[in-house]
Amino acid sequence: MSGDTASAGPVLEARNVSRTFGSVIALSDVNLEVRPGEVVGLVGDNGAGKSTLLKILCGALQPSSGQLLVRGEPVTFHSPKDSRGRGIEVVYQDLALATELSIVENIFLGRERRRAGILGRAGFLDRAAMARDAKESLDSLAIEISDVEARCGLLSGGQRQAVAVARAVRWGSRVLLLDEPTAALAVMEADKIGGLVNEVASQGVGVVLVSHNMPQVHQLCHRILVLLRGRIVADLRRDEIKVEDIVMWITGAALASR
Amino acid sequence: MLRCGPGRVVVTDGEAVGQVRVGGSRAGEVSSEAFDLRQEHEASERERRLARRRRLVEQLQGEGLLFVFVVVFVLMWVSSPYFFTKNNLLTAASVVSVLGIMAVVETLVVIGGEIDISVGSVMAATSVLIGLMVTSGWNVWLATVVGLLFAAGVGAVNGVITVYFKINSLVTTLGTYSIFLGLAYALSNTTTVSIGGEGFSVLGSGSVGSVPVPVFFFIGVWIVGAVLARHTAVGRHVYATGDNYDAAVRSGVQADLLRVGLFVAMGLASGLAGVIVTSELGSAAPQIGDPYLLSVVTAVILGGASLRGGRGTMVGTLVAVAILGVLQNGFALLQFSTYLEDTVLGTLLILAVLTDRLVRRAER
Ligand SMILES: Nc1ncnc2c1ncn2[C@@H]1O[C@H](COP(=O)(O)OP(=O)(O)OP(=O)(O)O)[C@@H](O)[C@H]1O
Ligand SMILES: [Mg+2]
Numbered sequence: 285m286s287g288d289t290a291s292a293g294p295v296l297e298a299r300n301v302s303r304t305f306g307s308v309i310a311l312s313d314v315n316l317e318v319r320p321g322e323v324v325g326l327v328g329d330n331g332a333g334k335s336t337l338l339k340i341l342c343g344a345l346q347p348s349s350g351q352l353l354v355r356g357e358p359v360t361f362h363s364p365k366d367s368r369g370r371g372i373e374v375v376y377q378d379l380a381l382a383t384e385l386s387i388v389e390n391i392f393l394g395r396e397r398r399r400a401g402i403l404g405r406a407g408f409l410d411r412a413a414m415a416r417d418a419k420e421s422l423d424s425l426a427i428e429i430s431d432v433e434a435r436c437g438l439l440s441g442g443q444r445q446a447v448a449v450a451r452a453v454r455w456g457s458r459v460l461l462l463d464e465p466t467a468a469l470a471v472m473e474a475d476k477i478g479g480l481v482n483e484v485a486s487q488g489v490g491v492v493l494v495s496h497n498m499p500q501v502h503q504l505c506h507r508i509l510v511l512l513r514g515r516i517v518a519d520l521r522r523d524e525i526k527v528e529d530i531v532m533w534i535t536g537a538a539l540a541s542r
Numbered sequence: 543m544l545r546c547g548p549g550r551v552v553v554t555d556g557e558a559v560g561q562v563r564v565g566g567s568r569a570g571e572v573s574s575e576a577f578d579l580r581q582e583h584e585a586s587e588r589e590r591r592l593a594r595r596r597r598l599v600e601q602l603q604g605e606g607l608l609f610v611f612v613v614v615f616v617l618m619w620v621s622s623p624y625f626f627t628k629n630n631l632l633t634a635a636s637v638v639s640v641l642g643i644m645a646v647v648e649t650l651v652v653i654g655g656e657i658d659i660s661v662g663s664v665m666a667a668t669s670v671l672i673g674l675m676v677t678s679g680w681n682v683w684l685a686t687v688v689g690l691l692f693a694a695g696v697g698a699v700n701g702v703i704t705v706y707f708k709i710n711s712l713v714t715t716l717g718t719y720s721i722f723l724g725l726a727y728a729l730s731n732t733t734t735v736s737i738g739g740e741g742f743s744v745l746g747s748g749s750v751g752s753v754p755v756p757v758f759f760f761i762g763v764w765i766v767g768a769v770l771a772r773h774t775a776v777g778r779h780v781y782a783t784g785d786n787y788d789a790a791v792r793s794g795v796q797a798d799l800l801r802v803g804l805f806v807a808m809g810l811a812s813g814l815a816g817v818i819v820t821s822e823l824g825s826a827a828p829q830i831g832d833p834y835l836l837s838v839v840t841a842v843i844l845g846g847a848s849l850r851g852g853r854g855t856m857v858g859t860l861v862a863v864a865i866l867g868v869l870q871n872g873f874a875l876l877q878f879s880t881y882l883e884d885t886v887l888g889t890l891l892i893l894a895v896l897t898d899r900l901v902r903r904a905e906r
Contacts, residue, residue, distance in 0.1 A: 344792065365794045380789035382782040384852040389778055394794030396775040407774040438597075 293356055295320050295490045296341065296372065296459045301350030303336055310336040312514045314350070318459060318490035323481060325505030326494045327534055332511040334494045335377055338461050341492065342374040343367040354458075373456025375448045377463040377494075383437035387429060388418040390436055391451045421454040422446075425480050442473040449477060453484055460484055463494045478504050502527045512536055603846055603897060607858060611865045618872040625875055628752070636754035638867030640815045642860075643760050644834060645841040646767040647811040649859045651711075651804045652842050653771070655784030655851030658700060658805060660715040661812040661838050662831030663723035668693045668816035670726040673735035673826025682742045690813045696722060697809020701802035711805075719835070726828035736825040746822025756818050763811065768856035780804065784851025836887050841866050844894040850902070866890075 294317040303311040311333045339345040343361025354370050361367045398404035418432045427446045466474035510518040510533040518533045618625045668689045675685035704711040748755040771777040782790040783797040790797045819830045845862035847854025873883045
């Protein structure tokens with residue numbers, strides 16, 4: 285797959301992106317490219333800047349300097365709304381589900397479908413259509429949840445994660461940004477999310493995956509970027525490395541041994 | 543930075559790598575996969591148990607409230623021969639409608655994660671303002687419209703201060719409560735101004751058939767509130783905003799605008815309540831709002847809305863308003879001290895908050 289994706293231009297690109305929080309330099313001069321159908325792993329120690337980079341890519345944070353490009357076109361995201369308009373979806377580390385709302389309502393939050401006609405214009409929801417659509421999205425990803433009207437607060441951690449991913453997949457037509465989507469999951473469920481990532485990528489969506497699960501990163505990602513204290517210290521091709529190499533880069537051991 | 547030597551990190555289990563990041567774990571702490579699986583099994587068992595408990599508590603909260611209503615209703619019926627008469631029940635409904643109108647909107651405010659305790663003072667200020675305008679020769683309807691605009695304006699002030707200056711709404715509205723109540727008393731010189739005006743009295747003391755007009759206002763506001771909450775995107779956004787503000791904003795919900803809107807609606811509802819009471823009394827008076835500081839919030843919390851936001855239903859508020867209406871009416875019939883009514887209200891408020899606490903605890 286990486287063969288044909290290499291020929292296409294990047295769907296999302298960050299150029300020389302830096303970000304500071306007061307005196308903390310969270311990101312410094314970061315470059316990143318994702319091509320259609322490519323899964324890029326983003327790894328690093330706690331506080332390395334992974335979440336910060338993802339938030340910048342989706343517009344939840346603004347870079348202190350640097351430029352984002354979507355399909356080669358420079359863009360400025362003031363909020364996630366802007367990035368969503370360009371087919372970029374994100375699953376946050378803290379999930380960002382409303383636990384009092386149902387699965388359907390979460391999947392459609394902020395993008396509710398309205399009824400046809402006058403009622404719709406008055407703001408009435410088309411609950412049936414949304415439920416059908418949500419069920420389809422979950423089914424297409426082989427996520428087993430029997431009742432899409434169930435409150436998210438009643439779901440297990442794994443199910444919530446699956447819902448968050450399904451929502452992102454449902455709307456993310458070009459790029460999917462995943463911040464530790466499997467952190468709280470059992471082995472089986474983590475594998476399932478892995479399967480989802482493969483499936484989505486094979487449909488031509490570019491994926492950026494942040495994870496501390498090295499075997500999974502090694503298995504899923506075509507390329508792996510290593511962040512160390514806000515800098516990208518390595519851009520590794522999956523075919524050329526072993527899992528242990530990634531860990532060495534993360535800890536800085538690989539740098540030190542040079 | 544070299545927390546672990548490369549040799550030690552070669553662990554095929556993803557969770558084990560997770561252990562490394564928690565900071566300086568030694569090889570001995572790396573969990574075996576079997577151990578993880580057992581933990582996961584226990585975790586999902588726990589989830590299921592919690593889910594069952596949550597549903598149970600929710601049922602208790604919903605049906606328990608109806609039960610309370612029935613008990614209170616029967617108690618009053620038994621205690622006073624006048625209670626269960628058409629006239630008395632209609633009067634009770636008329637009286638409680640003023641509370642109900644405000645409770646409906648307050649429910650939305652609380653679901654949205656905020657609270658507005660300035661309602662009684664906005665009522666009073668609206669009433670006094672209308673009285674002043676009428677005594678200086680204004681048409682009473684024009685004065686009413688200006689009064690309502692004023693009330694909405696106070697709501698907007700509450701909203702903007704709370705939302706854009708990030709002040710706790712309890713504090714904001716405590717401030718405006720004091721400001722406008724003070725103004726109401728000062729401007730009226732604590733005297734009552736009578737307001738006649740053909741037709742104006744219909745708002746508070748008229749009736750259609752035998753049903754008092756205020757009841758229609760309440761039913762109207764309640765239906766709008768219930769439909770909005772359940773069937774419109776705006777309603778869902780209110781829930782999402784109160785439940786998980788960040789999630790709502792990230793999902794593209796205009797959470798801040800929405801919260802200001804809720805405060806404006808709250809101001810408007812308080813103004814309407816002020817107009818109705820003014821019309822009913824035939825006079826503008828600064829003390830008309832006094833009973834509502836406590837009762838509106840009590841009705842909302844008793845109805846199951848959570849002060850932490852994200853939760854609440856219009857049906858719950860309706861039943862709670864009915865309970866308070868029966869109590870209020872019963873206290874009058876039995877000629878109990880009105881001060882004791884405050885004591886009962888306060889007790890109910892605490893009980894309601896404790897119930898909410900219980901529900902929340904069942905979720906962890
Ligand atoms: N809103 C913020 N204000 C101040 N500092 C921040 C903020 N967000 C992140 N930081 C800092 O920026 C650095 C990078 O944080 P970030 O959350 O991106 O790390 P991470 O790689 O995602 O870590 P983890 O693996 O723990 O999720 C940290 O030092 C963090 O304390
Ligand atoms: Mg992070």
